[in-house]
Amino acid sequence: MAVEAPAKHVYDFNDEDDDGPAVFKRNSTSSSKQNPLNSEVKKALSQRSDGQSGRPSSNVRAPNGQSSNAQKNKTIGSSKSPPLRSPILSPKASTSSAKASLVKSPVANFKASTSLNDQSIQTLKQNMSTAVKEEKSPLKGTTETNSDDDDDDDDDDDKQPLSVRLKGISNQGNKGVRTSIPVQSQGLVPKIEVKGSVEDPDDEAPLSVRFNMNSNTGALSCKPYDSDEKKPLVSKIQQNDSTMKDKQQKSSMLSGKRPLDKGNSSDQSSAKKPKISDSPRTMKCKQVTLKAEKADEDDDHIPIAQRIKKSTSSDSKTSSMKQKTTKVVSSSFKKVNKKSKKEMKNSKYIKSTKVSPSSGDGQKKWNTLVHNGVIFPPTYKPHGVKMLYGGRPVDLTPEQEEVATMFAVMKDTDYMSKTQFKKNFWEDWSKILGKNHTIKDLDKCDFTPIYEWHMQEKEKKKQMSSEEKKALKEDKLKQEEKYMWAIVDGVKEKVGNFRVEPPGLFRGRGEHPKMGKLKRRIHPSDITINIGKDAPIPECPIPGERWKDIKHDNTVTWLAFWNDPINPKEFKYVFLAASSSLKGQSDKEKYEKARMLKDYIKNIRGAYTKDFTSKDVMKRQIAVATYLIDKLALRAGNEKDDDEADTVGCCTLKVGNVECIPPNKLKFDFLGKDSIQYVNTVEVELPVYKAIGQFQTGKSKTDDLFDQLDTSKLNAHLKELMPGLTAKVFRTYNASITLDEMLNKETKDGDVAEKVVIYQRANKEVAIICNHQRSISKSHSAQMSRLTDKITELKGVLKELKIDLDRAKKGKPPLKDADGKQKRNLTPEAINKKIAQTNAKIEKMERDMQTKEDLKTVALGTSKINYLDPRITVAWCKRHEVPIEKIFNKSLLAKFAWAMDVDPDFRF
DNA sequence: GAGCCGACTTGGCTAGAACAGC
């Protein structure tokens, strides 16, 4: 039902704080008790909460009397955070900040860990509107040898890694010793009882529980990572032979892939499933951990790629360095924060938020939400330029002209060479033209006049003076300002995509069957607004129109949505910006989950290794698929409809996508997400090689390789291995662990620039693992030849200088230059200096060329934004005196505000 | 348990801003 918005209830964010980003932050201490657990754990916990603040989200009547029916009669979950501490947070509980964090505010916590001056801390904190409170877990930094060491009563064997136990090897040193505590310690697995023999391979108990048989000793000290403790693994792994296709062909470059440990099989012991009904308090104490081995003990947590290269290098840390580094890092934030502080002071939006947002389905995300809706693209202004049909100008209505212009401006793109694109465009455009229109055939259309008009307009815009450009920009900002912000629980937060997508032609990637279709204009009547129950409903900006619906659903984070005009079954959402607290919290949870995988990875690898030879085909397929996801960082691979591009992920690999190359190599060649080609030849364990061969037998090239498998089965299995584990967690885990390892292995003494290069190298490694490719820039070859020319020129100069040097040594004047002019007489010392300078220039240029060439098809940004735990970067910057802004740009600094006060000793 | 819905996260591209070199 369409809902008319009231005319006056528009929050005018322009009233205040117009001059910059939001600077408000959640300030209640209760919000700092956010629970970063994975959603299923949280859900279980929330079910036990007292239901406070729960209210139905549907059928709510807007203040103006408008009906605001929710789509579903959802009951909003309790807002009350579970009375639990956050065990999987507290990344570095053993460090200086740990104790402080128990009692101090986040600011104090930050201070404790970084030695910043008060103002810097305050301003930094305030500036980051995204700041997510650091949890102050009582578990943090404590040894947690609580009374529930009942678990210690279990057999000693239970404290050992399953794999070790199965091998009958005593491994007392492998008791869990790490900062983070698995989710079970939240209390979901309050009591683990051994049900069956560890030798029973068909034990029905979930693996996560069975793994958790390795009861912790409670010694969850948060000691700094010490790479010296690690045993070199090089000897126990196989070197991969990863062949790479030419980058020009957009092939992947997955180097150094990781053969998994052999002989790591673990049997599965049984245990009771988690007693979800236990009270949180009780459960908190009943720590059960799958940390089968000391994190530092071996390299199972390290991506295979890294294990291959692993060296025994260790990082040295001194207290003086810590002091220095924190200073460097902190100074980099100072300038950002003055303004923010002022804004903070002037804000009327600072309120205490009693309940913090937390992610997880059905969980309350906010208490109050105020925003001004969305802004629509301007209506189409006809230009009147006539296109040609059969060489003659034709009249078009504004609507027809608008769509013709969309097509015309794409003249220079690759889409114009795609039949599907033109076919779809014609189908949609011809409907708008109508049956009786002169234009009957797209091939007879000449859009050049419109294209030329477009280019002229572009040129005009380019030629505008800077004042004109500035004025335009300011005007735009003025119009958009009120849509740019939302107030979430009293905190002013940036809205991400408040602009409604303008009409255009659908630019599907790869061979998308719908490319070229008209993406029609979105109207207010297409848009559902989600807003706080008591907040004024945003004014509909288009007179005479009204919103489709108004909802007050605080279990979701979207502010508005509309149905995708290309695929009406799908939605386009308006969310808060990446720098918002909600997104920050969610990000943090993601990395915590990936970090938790480190504690489980050995047993997970052991379990799937064992299943490579299972008689149960599905088990075998799950094992091999998990292996590939772990080893190659493949995506899960959901099923796709016919009206989507034909791309695959792990579960949807076709027989023809994998070629077996004897004796034990697999060649992958498929189109992945965004139709990016993945080509990689990798050596695998023999059982995997054989299993793939078996899966291919009797099938055609287009048949599913994993015919018994889909993502839901796979993820359901993974959840048995670790709470909340899904296929995509492996990508985050492998990316972050690779960065962490590489940074700590490679970073040597040197200047900041050299360290930044080390970082980029690690970043590149991750991008390669994740197959983050980009297309070669159009100007790449021109840039390269320019650099080559410059190097040649400099080499010529060098040659001349050497001649001059010889002459100078003999007391002769230098030769004339290319123009025949006499050069200045220089001393041999001066010439030597020039030679050195020229050499340095040449070296730098050659390095730049190499970097440019190396990175021409590798996209570094994606992994930085989505896969690399920012705390690794921040901690590394602190340890090595690298200003954080050398690595993170402004938006990443805002996005990762929650990670900025990490202890310098933090390791993933 | 399959299929679908809904709510997100991930990801490459690009216009334009910022920067570097001259």
Next chain:
DNA sequence: GCTGTTCTAGCCAAGTCGGCTC
């Protein structure tokens, strides 16, 4: 100040995955 290059924010497509329904 100009020009070429690099960086970045924003765009929006394309994934993942949980939960619901039947």
